[in-house]
Structure formats: structure tokens, C-alpha cells
Amino acid sequence: MTKRDELIQTAFKLFYMNGVHSVGINQILSEAGIAKKTLYSHFASKEALLEAVIAYRDERFQTWLFGLMNSTSSAPAAIAAMFQGLDDWFNDRVETLMPFQGCFFVKVNGEFFQHRVNELCHAHKQAILDYTQMRLSETYSAEQAAQLANQVVLLKEGAIAQAYLGHDHHAAKLAGSMALALLPTP
Amino acid sequence: MTKRDELIQTAFKLFYMNGVHSVGINQILSEAGIAKKTLYSHFASKEALLEAVIAYRDERFQTWLFGLMNSTSSAPAAIAAMFQGLDDWFNDRVETLMPFQGCFFVKVNGEFFQHRVNELCHAHKQAILDYTQMRLSETYSAEQAAQLANQVVLLKEGAIAQAYLGHDHHAAKLAGSMALALLPTP
DNA sequence: TTAAAAGTAGACAGATCGGTCTACCCCTGA
DNA sequence: TCAGGGGTAGACCGATCTGTCTACTTTTAA
Numbered sequence: 001m002t003k004r005d006e007l008i009q010t011a012f013k014l015f016y017m018n019g020v021h022s023v024g025i026n027q028i029l030s031e032a033g034i035a036k037k038t039l040y041s042h043f044a045s046k047e048a049l050l051e052a053v054i055a056y057r058d059e060r061f062q063t064w065l066f067g068l069m070n071s072t073s074s075a076p077a078a079i080a081a082m083f084q085g086l087d088d089w090f091n092d093r094v095e096t097l098m099p100f101q102g103c104f105f106v107k108v109n110g111e112f113f114q115h116r117v118n119e120l121c122h123a124h125k126q127a128i129l130d131y132t133q134m135r136l137s138e139t140y141s142a143e144q145a146a147q148l149a150n151q152v153v154l155l156k157e158g159a160i161a162q163a164y165l166g167h168d169h170h171a172a173k174l175a176g177s178m179a180l181a182l183l184p185t186p
Numbered sequence: 187m188t189k190r191d192e193l194i195q196t197a198f199k200l201f202y203m204n205g206v207h208s209v210g211i212n213q214i215l216s217e218a219g220i221a222k223k224t225l226y227s228h229f230a231s232k233e234a235l236l237e238a239v240i241a242y243r244d245e246r247f248q249t250w251l252f253g254l255m256n257s258t259s260s261a262p263a264a265i266a267a268m269f270q271g272l273d274d275w276f277n278d279r280v281e282t283l284m285p286f287q288g289c290f291f292v293k294v295n296g297e298f299f300q301h302r303v304n305e306l307c308h309a310h311k312q313a314i315l316d317y318t319q320m321r322l323s324e325t326y327s328a329e330q331a332a333q334l335a336n337q338v339v340l341l342k343e344g345a346i347a348q349a350y351l352g353h354d355h356h357a358a359k360l361a362g363s364m365a366l367a368l369l370p371t372p
Numbered sequence: 373t374t375a376a377a378a379g380t381a382g383a384c385a386g387a388t389c390g391g392t393c394t395a396c397c398c399c400t401g402a
Numbered sequence: 403t404c405a406g407g408g409g410t411a412g413a414c415c416g417a418t419c420t421g422t423c424t425a426c427t428t429t430t431a432a
Contacts, residue, residue: 017299021208109350110288111207112204122351151364153352154347154357154361155344157347160347161343165307166308
């Protein structure tokens, strides 16, 4: 693994736990065991590092989630796989993601205002909405798929929030049963 | 209004928009037009100010939400009032709350780790869950009320997340219809 | 009236921040 | 062999942060 990747992963871990503005460059460097000049040869600034961290997490999360949902044949099975995956995530049974600390993008988004970072965080959520709608449109009409996708991602976000700030480790199961009950069985 | 309250309100506005760690004491003071010594005569530290801000927002939000839900007779009407209120909030029709910027407690919670602030934010969410369950237990059995309350607050959190990061101004209407569909009509 | 309480303005201290820079080291490939 | 790319260690700079302090003014209440 390159020094660049080590920096990104260490920065992600610290940002995810403590927030972006609470973590200093020197803390990332000492944790990663990397010199300051190396960081600034790969990234122009702390903000550029943050953007790379966001892209890294976005890729990781989408690969994981869409991987789960792709290995299903029907739309309801894809939705079930999504919430089964969330349940695994909330209860730290997913190695590829870090120990559950809520949604990274929600956290980071909350620390910025009218900023490029906000757009990047929104884009992550939009990508998941789009994919979900695409999967649902294989089985349902376009209008139905759009409506159902909004409902499903709303349940997904609610489950993440309840699991994290609500301390509810079963939120994914609850949301999953609610989601499946929404899907018409033709 | 006392200087103390002016400080709390100004700090809330800035923390809510930009995050806690992005906002300095001097910014709060110049915005409020208050001297630094006055701040430190009312609060021992920035963190003490933050705790007062959290308590202020907690009181404001609960008074607003429970006020809406108390002026209803049936449990389904209380749930409907909750999501009608959320819709007003998301679309900036509530003067007592500030212009919608997501959930303050979710934002603040994300900036701290294993910290007293996390407990305060959790307590706010727990209070809303408890009240919701209490209202539902007037009509439904204890088990049913507990289950329904978890579902309702999950939908509420999902709606807030979708309205903010998902840019979906209709999230409250969607979540409200989903919530009402869950309530058995005996 | 007058003394205490509460407020203002802002200099200041000490720490920490992001970012630059020097000096040195180690490995690799032409 | 040796030049150069990539790395380390960390001093250093200017800015900014929280919090303290002095000196002065305004408000308040006995």
C-alpha cells in the first residue's frame, strides 16, 4: 500500500471518529508514522486530503453495498440484502467498513456550510438513491420505482441515525421489515 | 433578554450553521456584540457554553414538537401532527426554530467522541422517543406502542436526513404517510 | 447618592493550527 | 557509480484559538 493510501486510511479513521475539525494534521501524521513533507507532496492541503478521504469512503461504501445488492435476482431480494448489510454494519460484522460510527458523510457534511464538501457528500447519497431506483425499476414502473426508492433510502437513513445516536442495534432489522412491507408483490 | 441568552442564541445560530469546532469564541462575541469578559462571567468555557446551547435547543424543540402533538386527541392525530410539523420545519414555516439546517443534535454529536456532549444529544432523542411511546400507549398496548414508537422516530430521523443531505423538501410528507399507514385502526 | 454589580474594549499569554523549509537518508535504475 | 526520486525528522513561520487580565464605563439597587 502506498503512503498516499496509508494517509487516506488513517485520516478517514480519525475523521470518522472525532470529526474533521477536531483532528489536526500532526495527529494524522504521528498516527500513520509518516512525515509531514510526504503528506504535502501528495496533497495540496488538509482540505485536499479530506476530499480524497471522501472519495475513498464513497468508493468503499458503494462497492460494498452494491456488491451485496447485485448478487440478488429480484428487486425485493436486493432491498432485503441492503438492510441485511446494514444490520451487519451496525453490529460490526463488516471488515471492509470500519467499526460503526454512524454515516461518515452525514458527519462531515454537518461540519461545513455552502462548501464543495457538501456537494460531495450529497453526491454520495444521490448515487445510492439512483442505484436503488434503478434496481427497483427492473420490477416496478418508473413512477413506482421512484417513489419506492425514496421510501427505502429514507428508511436506510433513519436506520443509520437510530443505530448511531439512538443506540438501537436492531434498527436495520426494523427498517428492513418496514421496507419489504412497502414492496407490492404482483 | 439577558446577555446570557443573547450569547446562547448567537452561539446556536453559528454552531448550527457551521459546526462547533469551525466557530471561534471571538466570532460569537463580535456577532453578538458582547465583550469577552461577559461571556466568561456566564460560562466557564466554550464547552460550558455549548452545553447551555444544547439545553436551549432541546427545550425549544421539545416545547415546539410536544406542543403540536399535545393539541391532538387521538394517537394517530398526534403522529400526523408530528410529521406536519416536520414538513413546516423543513420548509421554514416555523419561526421558533431557525431556518432548517438538519438536526442540530446529529451535527453536534458527530463532532465529539466518548464525550459528555454525546450523552446530551442522545438524551434529546431518547426524550422524543419516550414521549412518542407515551402518546401511542394511550391507544395501543405497551408492546405495540414501543414497536410503533421505534418505527415512528426512525421515520422522523430518516425524513430529517433526507430533507437535509438528500435535498428532499417533501421528505416529511412521505415519512408521514408511511407512519400513518403503520398505525392499526381498531 | 453612591457603592456594588455588570458590562465594554481589547491587549496579552500560551498553546495549537496548517503549511513551508532545510538537512539528511535510502533505494533504485540507467 | 551515482543522480534523482521519495522518504524521514523536525525546526520554523504566521495565523488563530481559548482563556485571562487591566482599565474604564454603565447600570442598578439600597
